[in-house]
Structures are given as C-alpha cells and as structure tokens.
Amino acid sequence: MSLSTSPVKVSNKRKLTPDDHVSHPRKHLRIEIPSTIPTQITATPSATTSHSSLFSATSLFTNASEDTTSPSIPISRNPALRTVPPIPGLYFTPALELPAELAESITSFCMSTYFKNPAVNQVMLFTRFSPKSPSSLPPVLIDLLNTLSTLLKSHIPESTHNLLFPTTPTQARQVILNLYTPGEGISPHVDLLKRFGDGIIGVSLGSGCVMRFAKASGSEIGDSGPTRTSFLDEPPPPVDAPSTSSEEAENNDDLYDLYLPERSILVLCSDARYKWTHGIEKRKSDFVAHPTSRSLNGSPLSTSSPSSGARWIGRGTRLSVTFRWLLPGADIVGADEESSSENECESTASP
Ligand SMILES: O=C(O)CCC(=O)C(=O)O
Numbered sequence: 195m196s197l198s199t200s201p202v203k204v205s206n207k208r209k210l211t212p213d214d215h216v217s218h219p220r221k222h223l224r225i226e227i228p229s230t231i232p233t234q235i236t237a238t239p240s241a242t243t244s245h246s247s248l249f250s251a252t253s254l255f256t257n258a259s260e261d262t263t264s265p266s267i268p269i270s271r272n273p274a275l276r277t278v279p280p281i282p283g284l285y286f287t288p289a290l291e292l293p294a295e296l297a298e299s300i301t302s303f304c305m306s307t308y309f310k311n312p313a314v315n316q317v318m319l320f321t322r323f324s325p326k327s328p329s330s331l332p333p334v335l336i337d338l339l340n341t342l343s344t345l346l347k348s349h350i351p352e353s354t355h356n357l358l359f360p361t362t363p364t365q366a367r368q369v370i371l372n373l374y375t376p377g378e379g380i381s382p383h384v385d386l387l388k389r390f391g392d393g394i395i396g397v398s399l400g401s402g403c404v405m406r407f408a409k410a411s412g413s414e415i416g417d418s419g420p421t422r423t424s425f426l427d428e429p430p431p432p433v434d435a436p437s438t439s440s441e442e443a444e445n446n447d448d449l450y451d452l453y454l455p456e457r458s459i460l461v462l463c464s465d466a467r468y469k470w471t472h473g474i475e476k477r478k479s480d481f482v483a484h485p486t487s488r489s490l491n492g493s494p495l496s497t498s499s500p501s502s503g504a505r506w507i508g509r510g511t512r513l514s515v516t517f518r519w520l521l522p523g524a525d526i527v528g529a530d531e532e533s534s535s536e537n538e539c540e541s542t543a544s545p
Pocket residue numbers: 370372380385396397472514516537
C-alpha cells in the first residue's frame with residue numbers, strides 16, 4: 195500500500211487493557227500529513243476500553259508517584275540509572291527537559307486530536323518529502339522540533355545535531371506517538387532497519403518510565419526483508435519474574451535500565467540505534483536510583499551501594515513522541531508488513 199493513497203490507516207487489532215496478561219499488538223492509527231494542515235481524521239476503531247478515566251479535568255495525565263517502598267515485589271534488582279549508560283550513540287542529559295508549557299501544549303493537542311478515541315494508543319504521522327513542496331507537521335510538533343534543536347545543540351556532537359536537524363532535509367520524517375497506560379510497555383526491538391534511517395529522537399510526556407537497552411546479537415541486527423520486525427515476536431517474560439536486569443545485570447555491560455523522566459529527551463544514533471535493542475517493561479512502577487547528590491563543586495557524591503536511596507516510582511499515563519527519518523522507498527508498505535506491527539506494546543497488571 196502506498197501511503198499517498200491512504201491518508202488514514204486503522205488496523206483491526208484489538209486494543210489492550212492494563213489487565214491483559216498476554217502480549218497484543220498496539221492499535222494503530224496511521225496518518226499522512228498533507229501539504230496543508232490541519233489533517234482530518236476519520237478513524238472509527240471498534241474497541242471500547244478507555245484511557246479517559248485517567249485524566250482529570252485539570253490535567254491530562256495523572257501524576258506518577260514517587261515512593262521509596264516497593265509495591266510488594268521484593269525483587270533484588272539493580273535500580274535503573276538516572277544518567278546515560280555507556281552506549282555509543284546514546285545521548286541523554288538528565289538536566290535537559292522540555293519547557294512545561296510546551297509539553298502541556300503537545301499533550302493537549304495529541305490527546306484531543308489523535309487519542310480522542312480510547313481504542314487508539316499509537317499514531318504514526320508521515321510527512322512527505324519533495325524538495326519542491328515538503329509537507330509539514332502540525333505546528334505544535336514543529337515547535338517541538340525547533341525546541342529540541344535548540345536544547346540539544348550543546349549536548350550532542352555537531353555531526354549528530356546535523357543528522358537530526360539538517361538545514362536542508364533530504365528525507366521525510368515519521369513521528370510516532372505512543373500512549374501508555376500504567377502497566378503497558380513495548381517489546382525490546384531495534385527500529386526497522388529498512389524503513390528508518392539513523393538518528394532517532396524520543397520525548398517522554400506525562401510520566402517517566404524505565405527504558406531498557408540490551409546489546410543485540412549479530413543475527414538480530416541483520417535486515418532480513420520488509421516484514422522484519424526485529425525483536426517484536428519474542429514472547430514476553432513471565433509477569434512477575436525478576437527480569438534479567440537483577441543479579442545478572444550486575445557487572446553486565448550488555449544491558450542497562452535508564453529512567454526517562456517526564457519531559458526528558460533521548461537520542462539514539464549509530465550503535466545505540468543499530469546494535470542495541472530498546473524496550474519498556476510492562477510494569478506499573480519502576481525501581482530507580484536516587485537522583486545523584488552533587489557536591490558544591492558539581493562532582494557526584496558516592497553512595498554506599500547501587501540501591502542506596504533508590505525508590506519505586508509509579509508510572510502515570512505516558513505519551514512518547516518519537517521522530518525518525520523515513521528511508522527512501524519506505525513509504526511503500528507491503529501488505530504482509532501491515533499485519534505485523536512494527537512496534538507491539540504489551541500490557542499487564544504487573545507493577
Ligand atoms: O515509547 C517510547 O519511548 C519508545 C517508542 C519506540 O521505541 C518506538 O515506537 O519504536
């Protein structure tokens with residue numbers, strides 16, 4: 195199917211509920227941004243579960259709660275990092291956050307435009323690329339891109355900044371919006387190799403969560419064709435079992451958990467994009483290292499153990515906005531690929 199002939203695509207896949215204990219694909223809404231906006235959306239998905247009870251009149255998202263006690267799962271696991279792990283091409287600066295006002299505008303716009311129907315929890319926006327008439331994104335997402343460009347300028351290498359924000363773009367962008375209720379996650383995966391280029395930016399809105407990075411094996415990083423979805427077909431781990439990040443992760447430089455707070459910005463390039471998987475465990479709360487205390491001269495104060503001062507942080511509803519480059523020809527999507535979700539999210543009632 196060519197995206198140019200089908201501006202809106204909604205799959206028939208079932209919407210998840212936080213109480214599901216099995217893995218299901220996410221419900222997609224696929225939208226091509228025409229050269230003029232606003233876009234008309236005419237999706238009529240059939241599922242009936244609702245996110246709306248999570249939203250109050252004054253705030254779109256419930257606040258994630260910080261708690262130092264475990265929600266009854268005494269797992270001896272290392273807390274997630276608050277600072278970037280040593281993965282080449284992974285950029286994350288804890289102090290760098292989007293302005294609250296912009297975050298609120300994006301959230302309100304996306305919720306009222308794309309996620310009005312509670313059955314939809316994933317939306318893809320595609321710009322077209324033509325040097326003569328490049329199509330654009332909704333203004334609030336253009337604002338987001340401009341703000342990201344300014345904020346990231348002094349935090350990533352110049353070559354990476356040029357890759358993400360070229361003066362004269364030569365590729366179309368795809369924006370994927372994922373809405374997660376507490377308990378939902380996304381399977382470990384490498385973003386599709388044949389569809390997306392290098393240079394991915396991810397923004398977390400509404401709630402933080404832990405993202406897990408794991409070194410991909412050689413066979414997993416090959417690009418075996420258009421239906422390839424990398425890691426998405428793996429069965430989910432048992433709901434309450436300690437995951438591989440516990441003892442195994444100690445002294446393990448193949449796996450890292452990183453806490454992405456609300457309004458944080460993540461960049462994946464080179465190795466981080468191609469040689470490591472990223473995913474979000476289906477949990478309702480995350481075990482996270484204490485924010486590192488800093489001495490007066492700015493150097494981190496040492497702590498007695500990795501878990502010292504760590505805390506459980508409850509997840510609220512999270513909206514992620516991910517920008518990727520569409521590779522040439524990636525706007526032609528095969529029918530078989532349509533049926534295999536490119537990003538399957540999982541949902542359980544586990545914490
Ligand atoms: O929600 C996120 O931050 C990650 C989304 C993601 O990895 C994807 O859509 O490929």
